[in-house]
Amino acid sequence: MVEFGLWDVLRNLLLAARWTLVLSLIALIGGALFGFVLLVLRLLGKKYINTIIAVYVEIFQGTPLLLQLFLVYFGLALLGMETSVWWSASAALVLYTGAYLTEIWSGCVRSVPTGQWDAAQSLGLTFAQQLKWIIFPQVYRLSVAPTVGFLVQVIKGTALTSVIGFVELTKAGSMISNVTFKPFLVFSCVALLYFVICFPLSWYSRRLESGFGGA
């Protein structure tokens, strides 16, 4: 029988942590793009579009991420698409991240003084120019801290993909603890690795919030 020492546990967990990071990155990039499109659609000010987006946000903020994962996983199968955990996990996390980011960024847009919009308009800038040159640079500075803070939530959210069988850090932890019968050690290591990933981001987000580089 092969002995599974602390180093073996850590090494395997570190290897699995890659997929946590990759999945988080997919969720962040996809969610940011999607959230950005939704933000621009919201700013266009069509009432029914705003209602649809508000309902979408409410649904994704008001239901458990776990069920969103299940729904995408089984929903894709229902639509006759081949379900892979990669696709399901990525799609669900992108939808989830998009819903939160569009809400966070909308808040940032609202905190830009209306005088800025008026001034931009009075200069004869088109809507796209107003956004590009006047509004978004200010929104960008305001939004970095909450976005980084939310990224921590996304990384922790990827842990739930273990339930649909995506082998990331948590799933690897479960598997290793089943093999080694050392759940205490293994889950301590898993928690520690999440902490090592998330804490610097939390710290950075708080530092930004407390005034460094704030608008």
Added chain:
Amino acid sequence: MNVQLDFLTVLEQWPLLITGVSWTLGLTAVSSFFGVLSGLGLAWVQTQDWPIPRGIIKVYVELIRNTPFIVQLFFIFFGLPQLGVHLSAEASSVLAMIINLSAYSTEIVRAGIDSTPAGQVQAAESLGLKPVQIFTHVILPPALFRVWPALVAQIIIVMLGSAVCGQISTEELSYSANLIQSRNFRAFESFIIAAAIYLFLSILIRALLNRLGKNLIFKGLAQNG
């Protein structure tokens, strides 16, 4: 492509859904009560001049806030028995939820306390109030009033997070949904219905707690402010 949805076969299993909802609400109620209470206590310690307990609380808050709830739950349910602490699935779920919410509410309440003007504390001191009286009568009520919406939001996050407890066989709502789909193979419909119930619960709880905060707990404050 022909997709046929059959929600009725899921709704026929309504007793299971009721059990699930009761467990979800029960877990949420118990953990909210103790989680917020312990958050208040820990936030109070944070205002004191005790470096060691403050340091420990800080580490606890950061550890919880920077690790996923599912890992905390697995740690308690699978990890602790190795140390001789055996907890049932339900006890593990409640404990994990309390520990989780307590960390977040410590941080939320502390933020509220930090924003209390120093002049109010000095005024209370000059009136001869004891430190504990100052905390419970002068600092805490307006602090809680300010952060109440954040606390409510956190309670809802914990309720949604409790869906994970089904993974260790606590019979909450997502567990019921899972059980139903294993009986009738209507996975998508089961989870749609469970998700709809969660959505309804989170809207309901948010409305209820916000109302409760405005009308009961902070009645005087809401009128003044």
